[in-house]
Amino acid sequence: MFIKKHRDAVVGAALLLALALVPLGKNSLVELVSKMIILAVLALSLNLQLGLTGLMPMGHALMFGLSTYGYGIFLRLVGLGIGPSILMVLLCVFVLSILIGYVMLKSGNMLAYAFLNMGICLLVYTSIFKIKALGNDMGMTKLLRLPFATGTTSNYYFTLAVVAVIVLCIYLFNRSPMASVLRGIRENETKVAALGINVLKMRLVDYVISNMVACVAGLLYAMRNQAAFTNDLSADLSMQVLIMVVLGGSNSFWGPILGAAFVTFLTSRLSLYTVYYNGIFGIIIVLIVLFMRGGILGSGYVEQIAASIKRLLGSRRKEEGAPHE
Amino acid sequence: MNFAIFLQTVVMGCASGMINYLIVSGVALMVCGMGIVNMGQGAFYVMACFLTYTLLQHCNFWVTCLLVVIITGAMGIFMNLVTRRLMGQNLLFTMLLTYGISYIVIEITYITWGVKVFPRQMPDYLSGVLAIGDSIRLPKYYLMVCIAGFLVFILYWQLMDKTKLGALLRATISDRTQITCMGWNVRFLFTVMFILAMAMCGLAGFLNAPIQVMSTRSGTTIFANIMPIIFIGGLFNMKGALPAALLVGLVNAFGAIYFPQVYTMIPSLIMVVVMLIKPDGILSKRKEAQ
Secondary structure, eight states, X not given: OHHHHTHHHHHHHHHHHHHHTGGGXXXXXXXXXXXXXXXXXXXXXXXXXXXXXXXXXXXXXXXXHHHHHHHHIIIIXXXXXXXXXXXXXXXXXXXXXXXXHHHHHTTOOHHHHHHHHHHHHHHHXXXXXXXXXXXXXXXXXXXXXOTTOOSHHHHHHXXXXXXXXXXXXXXXXXXXXXXXXXXXXXXXXXXXXXXXOOHHHHHHHHHXXXXXXXXXXXXXXXXHHTEEOGGGGSHHHHHHXXXXXXXXXXXXXXXXXXXXXXXXXXXHHHHHHOSOHHHHHHHHHHHHHHHOTTOTTTSSHHHHHHHHHHHHHHHHXXXXXXXXX | OOHHHHHHXXXXXXXXXXXXXXXXXXXXXXXXXXXXXXXXXXXXXXXHHHHHHHHHTTSOHHHXXXXXXXXXXXXXXXXXXXXXXXXXSOHHHHHHHHHHHHHXXXXXXXXXXXXXXXXXXXXXXXXXXXXXXXXXXEEHHHHXXXXXXXXXXXXXXXXXXXXXXXXXXXXXXXXXXXXXXXXXXXXXXXXXXXXXXXHHHHHHHHHHTTTOOOOGGGHHHHHHXXXXXXXXXXXXXXXXXXXXXXXXXXXXXXXXHHOTTTGGGHHHHHHHHHHHHOTTOTTXXXXXXX
């Protein structure tokens, strides 16, 4: 009964425990899991837009990449310390996302928003390649980790702590009244507007929150890699995050996290086993989109499996001599 | 810049613009007719390039043209079958589906052709330059591409405007339910649309093969190159494809001369500006209030 009522808390605690035990393995495993949890936060931030408000950001890697590069810019080009750099990056992403979000959302057309998102991401991506100070196509290197988290294991625990706090915050946000308003906007925009709610403002707030979470994920990623790469801003990563969310399930909370783990594993490790990793990735995307549009956790398969297990267990208990009802 | 170089740049810009126009008009047809944004058009274009490379070693130039167009058009049937379930559904899923298909097609291209690099071949009467006056040297193949693209444009709109099939296609684009109610087989019309779009993409690949050496891994970046054209021309606007393609082609050609460092970002910049100011495309009139 306890498990059923606090199912999310139990899953979260179990996941946290499992992740805390990861550094017992090899360093490469720690690096992989570290990437998984950072991209899980990025996927969750995209789901804040897709799952709640129904916005379809096709260029979500923009703020992720901008915060990795911003960290590099403030740390190495402007010469601030680690703490002030982090604060400046958060501030800049905040201001930028308000401006860009307003420009993208004011037409109210969701298709235009999706492609404008991708367009701006592409624009910044092609521009970054040409700027010599940002390392051309090699990206910026020698970015610093926090002074108490310089080793692989300590950086992993720091990342895990930050990720745990953010996941908790997103979970609480999903249960807040504002999330209900956003879901209303997704379902029936006119009705919500008729209730007196400023739809543009709500969407903008959602966009800014989503980008701030992506910014934190970007800072963590810059610290994990100790570098900023051009791939962090690419349309490739944007589509990968979208696939993570769709694969895991856009209408469940743990879906994007599962999707992120799965896709990160596919893109990082599959290339070690076969040359045709792109094709396998493509086949998986096609199958998921054709047959399991709700994703793994959102299509109801988990509930179906749980129900059939319960039926199996229940029928066994009945055979053991319960009185005939 | 003297007139000769100016003319040469114009020709090369128009040629690359025409090739891009062929790809983009396929995407525009699919978007208007079926609501499917085909993010995988680049992958089919690369596959058509490689088909051309292989077939050029065995066949005549014009026979290769016909074969490549037919084979790529046949892939349209396959695309139609796969995307049939998602017609009219949420745009996100169709885009992800075509994105996945592009990965599969790129992988098939990689499996079939590996990392072989093919020499550029073209028939002798098309290679070389056409000399006008003392100083103007225009490459013959690029002129041919411009003329071919323009011919396809004229033929395509003749098909759309003057034939019965074209009338049916345009009607399906405007009002699909009405056509279904009138008894036409809309599924067959969708297949025709797919075949047309893919055939034009195949032609683009064929025209591009003798002048550019492609790698099998470049399929994913092609869509990033043609996306500005799609949106400058307007997403639901089929008539905007040619002006937008020519504009981007010319901008790229002149930009490569004047701003060699930053010219790749100019199309994206124009795209963002156009999407903000005139979301229906650069040559569209402002929509009346609906």
